[in-house]
Amino acid sequence: MSDVTRILSQIESGDPSAAEMLLPLVYDELRKLAAARLAREKPGQTLQATALVHDAYIRLVDVEKAQHWNSRGHFFGAAAEAMRRILVEYARQKQGPKRGGDRVRVELDAAWDLVDPKAKEILAVNEALADVESEAPAAAQLVKLRYFGGMTQQEAADCLGVSRTTADRYWAYAKAAMFSALKDAGR
Protein backbone atom coordinates (compact mmCIF):
# COMPACT_ATOMS: atom_id res chain seq x y z
CA MET A 1 0.00 0.00 0.00
CA SER A 2 1.37 3.43 -0.89
CA ASP A 3 2.01 5.97 1.87
CA VAL A 4 -0.90 8.08 0.77
CA THR A 5 -3.27 5.14 0.49
CA ARG A 6 -2.30 4.06 4.01
CA ILE A 7 -2.81 7.56 5.37
CA LEU A 8 -6.22 7.79 3.69
CA SER A 9 -7.17 4.52 5.34
CA GLN A 10 -6.07 5.89 8.73
CA ILE A 11 -8.12 9.07 8.22
CA GLU A 12 -11.09 6.90 7.33
CA SER A 13 -10.72 4.95 10.57
CA GLY A 14 -10.70 8.21 12.51
CA ASP A 15 -6.99 8.80 13.22
CA PRO A 16 -6.77 12.61 13.67
CA SER A 17 -2.99 12.81 13.13
CA ALA A 18 -3.25 11.16 9.72
CA ALA A 19 -4.77 14.22 8.02
CA GLU A 20 -1.71 16.26 8.98
CA MET A 21 0.58 13.75 7.34
CA LEU A 22 -1.40 13.83 4.12
CA LEU A 23 -1.01 17.52 3.30
CA PRO A 24 2.81 17.68 2.91
CA LEU A 25 2.84 14.58 0.70
CA VAL A 26 0.16 15.98 -1.59
CA TYR A 27 1.80 19.41 -1.61
CA ASP A 28 5.16 17.97 -2.70
CA GLU A 29 3.60 15.84 -5.39
CA LEU A 30 1.65 18.77 -6.82
CA ARG A 31 4.78 20.88 -7.03
CA LYS A 32 6.72 18.08 -8.68
CA LEU A 33 3.95 17.47 -11.19
CA ALA A 34 3.68 21.16 -11.97
CA ALA A 35 7.43 21.43 -12.56
CA ALA A 36 7.41 18.38 -14.84
CA ARG A 37 4.52 19.70 -16.83
CA LEU A 38 6.10 23.10 -17.19
CA ALA A 39 9.24 21.55 -18.58
CA ARG A 40 7.23 19.64 -21.15
CA GLU A 41 4.64 22.04 -22.41
CA LYS A 42 4.83 24.89 -24.83
CA PRO A 43 4.91 28.50 -23.72
CA GLY A 44 1.55 30.19 -23.71
CA GLN A 45 -0.27 27.07 -22.64
CA THR A 46 -2.24 27.07 -19.46
CA LEU A 47 -1.76 24.94 -16.42
CA GLN A 48 -4.86 24.20 -14.43
CA ALA A 49 -5.10 23.14 -10.85
CA THR A 50 -7.73 20.56 -11.58
CA ALA A 51 -5.55 18.64 -14.04
CA LEU A 52 -2.65 18.58 -11.59
CA VAL A 53 -4.85 17.39 -8.75
CA HIS A 54 -6.28 14.54 -10.80
CA ASP A 55 -2.81 13.45 -11.90
CA ALA A 56 -1.59 13.53 -8.32
CA TYR A 57 -4.52 11.38 -7.23
CA ILE A 58 -3.80 8.74 -9.85
CA ARG A 59 -0.12 8.68 -8.99
CA LEU A 60 -0.41 8.65 -5.23
CA VAL A 61 -3.52 6.65 -4.45
CA ASP A 62 -3.99 2.96 -4.95
CA VAL A 63 -7.51 3.37 -6.26
CA GLU A 64 -8.41 -0.33 -6.04
CA LYS A 65 -7.66 -0.47 -2.34
CA ALA A 66 -9.09 2.94 -1.58
CA GLN A 67 -12.38 2.67 -3.41
CA HIS A 68 -14.41 1.65 -0.38
CA TRP A 69 -13.65 4.74 1.64
CA ASN A 70 -14.24 8.38 1.01
CA SER A 71 -10.65 8.51 -0.19
CA ARG A 72 -11.35 10.94 -3.01
CA GLY A 73 -13.00 13.34 -0.61
CA HIS A 74 -10.08 13.33 1.82
CA PHE A 75 -7.51 13.46 -0.94
CA PHE A 76 -9.11 16.28 -2.90
CA GLY A 77 -9.64 18.23 0.30
CA ALA A 78 -5.91 18.05 1.03
CA ALA A 79 -5.06 18.79 -2.59
CA ALA A 80 -7.24 21.91 -2.66
CA GLU A 81 -5.55 23.14 0.51
CA ALA A 82 -2.12 22.44 -1.02
CA MET A 83 -3.07 24.31 -4.19
CA ARG A 84 -4.32 27.21 -2.11
CA ARG A 85 -0.94 27.45 -0.39
CA ILE A 86 0.98 27.16 -3.65
CA LEU A 87 -1.13 29.78 -5.42
CA VAL A 88 -1.18 32.21 -2.50
CA GLU A 89 2.57 31.87 -2.07
CA TYR A 90 3.06 32.45 -5.75
CA ALA A 91 0.73 35.42 -5.83
CA ARG A 92 2.61 36.99 -2.90
CA GLN A 93 5.90 36.67 -4.70
CA LYS A 94 4.30 38.17 -7.75
CA GLN A 95 3.07 41.13 -5.74
CA GLY A 96 6.62 41.92 -4.68
CA PRO A 97 8.78 41.11 -1.68
CA LYS A 98 6.87 42.98 0.99
CA ARG A 99 7.40 40.77 3.95
CA GLY A 100 10.26 38.72 5.37
CA GLY A 101 12.11 35.95 3.61
CA ASP A 102 11.16 33.20 6.02
CA ARG A 103 8.54 31.87 3.70
CA VAL A 104 9.23 28.73 1.75
CA ARG A 105 9.92 29.59 -1.84
CA VAL A 106 7.84 28.06 -4.53
CA GLU A 107 10.23 26.80 -7.13
CA LEU A 108 7.70 26.82 -9.89
CA ASP A 109 8.11 30.55 -10.15
CA ALA A 110 10.51 31.12 -13.02
CA ALA A 111 8.22 29.59 -15.58
CA TRP A 112 4.84 30.24 -14.02
CA ASP A 113 3.00 33.33 -14.79
CA LEU A 114 -0.39 34.15 -13.50
CA VAL A 115 -2.26 36.84 -15.24
CA ASP A 116 -1.47 39.84 -13.06
CA PRO A 117 -4.95 40.78 -11.87
CA LYS A 118 -5.34 37.15 -10.85
CA ALA A 119 -2.44 37.40 -8.43
CA LYS A 120 -4.28 40.23 -6.71
CA GLU A 121 -7.54 38.30 -6.80
CA ILE A 122 -5.97 35.19 -5.29
CA LEU A 123 -4.71 37.14 -2.28
CA ALA A 124 -8.04 38.93 -1.86
CA VAL A 125 -10.00 35.69 -2.06
CA ASN A 126 -7.66 34.07 0.42
CA GLU A 127 -8.21 36.89 2.89
CA ALA A 128 -11.98 36.95 2.54
CA LEU A 129 -12.01 33.18 2.92
CA ALA A 130 -10.94 33.55 6.54
CA ASP A 131 -14.15 35.47 7.33
CA VAL A 132 -16.33 32.84 5.71
CA GLU A 133 -14.45 30.13 7.57
CA SER A 134 -15.55 31.53 10.92
CA GLU A 135 -19.17 32.04 9.85
CA ALA A 136 -19.75 28.90 7.77
CA PRO A 137 -16.77 26.51 7.63
CA ALA A 138 -18.39 24.12 5.15
CA ALA A 139 -18.98 26.96 2.67
CA ALA A 140 -15.31 27.97 3.01
CA GLN A 141 -14.29 24.40 2.28
CA LEU A 142 -16.42 24.46 -0.87
CA VAL A 143 -14.68 27.64 -2.04
CA LYS A 144 -11.30 25.97 -1.50
CA LEU A 145 -12.31 22.95 -3.55
CA ARG A 146 -13.76 24.97 -6.40
CA TYR A 147 -11.58 28.04 -6.58
CA PHE A 148 -8.22 26.64 -5.51
CA GLY A 149 -8.74 22.97 -6.35
CA GLY A 150 -10.45 23.70 -9.67
CA MET A 151 -13.28 21.24 -9.02
CA THR A 152 -16.75 21.49 -10.49
CA GLN A 153 -19.71 22.11 -8.21
CA GLN A 154 -20.78 18.46 -8.45
CA GLU A 155 -17.27 17.12 -7.71
CA ALA A 156 -16.98 19.46 -4.76
CA ALA A 157 -20.41 18.43 -3.44
CA ASP A 158 -19.43 14.76 -3.68
CA CYS A 159 -16.15 15.50 -1.96
CA LEU A 160 -17.93 17.25 0.93
CA GLY A 161 -20.56 14.54 1.07
CA VAL A 162 -23.46 17.00 0.66
CA SER A 163 -26.29 17.28 -1.85
CA ARG A 164 -26.01 19.49 -4.88
CA THR A 165 -28.68 21.80 -3.41
CA THR A 166 -26.71 22.22 -0.21
CA ALA A 167 -23.57 22.92 -2.21
CA ASP A 168 -25.47 25.54 -4.25
CA ARG A 169 -26.56 27.16 -1.00
CA TYR A 170 -23.00 27.25 0.35
CA TRP A 171 -21.76 28.68 -2.91
CA ALA A 172 -24.35 31.46 -3.14
CA TYR A 173 -23.67 32.39 0.47
CA ALA A 174 -19.87 32.33 0.05
CA LYS A 175 -20.01 34.43 -3.09
CA ALA A 176 -22.16 37.07 -1.41
CA ALA A 177 -20.18 37.05 1.85
CA MET A 178 -16.76 37.23 0.22
CA PHE A 179 -17.77 39.80 -2.36
CA SER A 180 -19.24 41.98 0.35
CA ALA A 181 -16.11 41.61 2.52
CA LEU A 182 -13.86 42.64 -0.35
CA LYS A 183 -16.03 45.62 -1.20
CA ASP A 184 -15.91 46.77 2.41
CA ALA A 185 -12.14 46.40 2.37
CA GLY A 186 -12.16 48.87 -0.51
CA ARG A 187 -10.76 46.66 -3.22
Add this chain to the structure above:
Amino acid sequence: MAQHLASIDEVFFEALQLASATDRAAFLVEACGENADLRARVEQLLHAYPAAGSFLETPPTAIIRESSPTIDRPLERPGMQIGPYKLLQQIGEGGMGVVYMAEQTEPVERRVALKIIKPGMDTRQVSARFDIGRLALALM
Protein backbone atom coordinates in the same frame (compact mmCIF):
# COMPACT_ATOMS: atom_id res chain seq x y z
CA MET B 1 -40.04 27.43 16.74
CA ALA B 2 -36.63 26.23 15.64
CA GLN B 3 -36.21 28.96 13.05
CA HIS B 4 -33.71 30.97 15.03
CA LEU B 5 -31.47 27.90 14.90
CA ALA B 6 -31.20 28.06 11.11
CA SER B 7 -27.70 28.93 10.00
CA ILE B 8 -26.95 32.16 8.22
CA ASP B 9 -26.46 30.52 4.83
CA GLU B 10 -29.84 28.81 5.14
CA VAL B 11 -31.71 32.02 5.93
CA PHE B 12 -29.86 33.86 3.17
CA PHE B 13 -30.46 31.18 0.56
CA GLU B 14 -34.14 30.86 1.33
CA ALA B 15 -34.61 34.63 1.14
CA LEU B 16 -32.71 34.67 -2.14
CA GLN B 17 -35.29 32.36 -3.73
CA LEU B 18 -38.06 34.86 -3.02
CA ALA B 19 -38.45 37.25 -5.90
CA SER B 20 -40.40 40.11 -4.39
CA ALA B 21 -39.07 42.51 -1.80
CA THR B 22 -42.25 42.19 0.26
CA ASP B 23 -41.97 38.40 0.42
CA ARG B 24 -38.35 38.69 1.46
CA ALA B 25 -39.08 41.21 4.16
CA ALA B 26 -41.90 39.07 5.54
CA PHE B 27 -39.68 36.00 5.49
CA LEU B 28 -36.86 37.80 7.28
CA VAL B 29 -39.15 39.02 10.01
CA GLU B 30 -40.21 35.46 10.64
CA ALA B 31 -36.80 33.82 10.24
CA CYS B 32 -34.74 36.31 12.23
CA GLY B 33 -37.26 37.22 14.90
CA GLU B 34 -35.62 39.48 17.46
CA ASN B 35 -32.15 38.82 16.10
CA ALA B 36 -31.38 42.17 14.47
CA ASP B 37 -27.74 41.26 13.81
CA LEU B 38 -28.72 38.21 11.81
CA ARG B 39 -31.24 40.20 9.85
CA ALA B 40 -28.77 42.98 9.04
CA ARG B 41 -26.18 40.44 7.95
CA VAL B 42 -28.62 38.58 5.69
CA GLU B 43 -29.74 41.87 4.16
CA GLN B 44 -26.12 42.77 3.50
CA LEU B 45 -25.60 39.42 1.76
CA LEU B 46 -28.78 39.80 -0.31
CA HIS B 47 -27.57 43.20 -1.40
CA ALA B 48 -24.09 41.94 -2.32
CA TYR B 49 -25.16 38.82 -4.20
CA PRO B 50 -26.42 40.33 -7.49
CA ALA B 51 -23.33 42.55 -7.70
CA ALA B 52 -20.96 39.58 -7.25
CA GLY B 53 -21.55 38.51 -10.87
CA SER B 54 -18.91 36.05 -11.99
CA PHE B 55 -16.74 36.63 -8.94
CA LEU B 56 -15.09 33.34 -7.81
CA GLU B 57 -16.41 31.49 -10.84
CA THR B 58 -13.10 31.13 -12.66
CA PRO B 59 -10.33 29.33 -10.80
CA PRO B 60 -6.90 30.86 -11.24
CA THR B 61 -4.92 29.43 -14.09
CA ALA B 62 -1.20 29.54 -14.53
CA ILE B 63 0.04 30.52 -17.92
CA ILE B 64 3.37 29.18 -18.99
CA ARG B 65 5.27 32.16 -20.23
CA GLU B 66 8.27 32.72 -22.40
CA SER B 67 11.16 32.41 -20.03
CA SER B 68 14.83 31.51 -20.03
CA PRO B 69 14.56 27.82 -20.96
CA THR B 70 12.68 28.72 -24.13
CA ILE B 71 14.52 31.84 -25.23
CA ASP B 72 16.37 29.98 -27.96
CA ARG B 73 13.03 29.26 -29.55
CA PRO B 74 12.27 32.60 -31.21
CA LEU B 75 8.78 34.00 -31.28
CA GLU B 76 9.18 35.63 -34.66
CA ARG B 77 9.16 33.76 -37.93
CA PRO B 78 8.81 34.52 -41.64
CA GLY B 79 5.29 35.53 -42.64
CA MET B 80 4.57 37.10 -39.26
CA GLN B 81 3.10 40.59 -39.15
CA ILE B 82 4.70 43.00 -36.67
CA GLY B 83 2.94 46.34 -36.72
CA PRO B 84 3.16 47.62 -40.32
CA TYR B 85 5.91 45.10 -41.18
CA LYS B 86 5.55 41.64 -42.61
CA LEU B 87 8.62 39.46 -42.06
CA LEU B 88 10.05 37.89 -45.22
CA GLN B 89 13.24 36.08 -44.34
CA GLN B 90 16.01 36.29 -41.80
CA ILE B 91 19.05 38.00 -43.25
CA GLY B 92 21.33 38.33 -40.27
CA GLU B 93 21.88 37.63 -36.60
CA GLY B 94 23.89 39.45 -33.97
CA GLY B 95 24.43 39.46 -30.23
CA MET B 96 21.44 41.66 -29.61
CA GLY B 97 18.92 40.31 -32.03
CA VAL B 98 18.13 39.10 -35.51
CA VAL B 99 17.64 41.05 -38.72
CA TYR B 100 14.78 40.30 -41.07
CA MET B 101 13.99 41.43 -44.56
CA ALA B 102 10.48 42.79 -44.19
CA GLU B 103 7.74 44.40 -46.19
CA GLN B 104 6.38 47.67 -44.89
CA THR B 105 2.82 48.47 -45.91
CA GLU B 106 2.23 51.82 -44.20
CA PRO B 107 2.69 54.76 -44.56
CA VAL B 108 4.67 53.77 -47.62
CA GLU B 109 5.07 50.43 -49.29
CA ARG B 110 8.71 49.40 -49.26
CA ARG B 111 11.16 46.74 -48.25
CA VAL B 112 13.06 47.32 -45.06
CA ALA B 113 15.53 45.53 -42.85
CA LEU B 114 13.96 44.97 -39.46
CA LYS B 115 16.00 44.23 -36.37
CA ILE B 116 14.24 42.31 -33.66
CA ILE B 117 15.76 42.74 -30.21
CA LYS B 118 16.25 39.56 -28.22
CA PRO B 119 14.15 39.17 -25.09
CA GLY B 120 15.86 40.82 -22.14
CA MET B 121 17.75 43.25 -24.36
CA ASP B 122 15.11 45.91 -24.48
CA THR B 123 16.68 48.34 -22.02
CA ARG B 124 16.70 52.02 -22.74
CA GLN B 125 20.33 52.00 -23.82
CA VAL B 126 19.88 49.15 -26.25
CA SER B 127 16.71 50.71 -27.62
CA ALA B 128 18.59 53.94 -28.21
CA ARG B 129 21.22 52.09 -30.22
CA PHE B 130 18.51 50.48 -32.27
CA ASP B 131 16.99 53.87 -32.99
CA ILE B 132 20.31 54.94 -34.46
CA GLY B 133 20.38 51.75 -36.49
CA ARG B 134 16.90 52.45 -37.81
CA LEU B 135 17.94 55.94 -38.80
CA ALA B 136 21.05 54.66 -40.60
CA LEU B 137 18.98 52.14 -42.53
CA ALA B 138 16.42 54.71 -43.56
CA LEU B 139 19.22 56.85 -44.99
CA MET B 140 20.58 53.99 -47.09
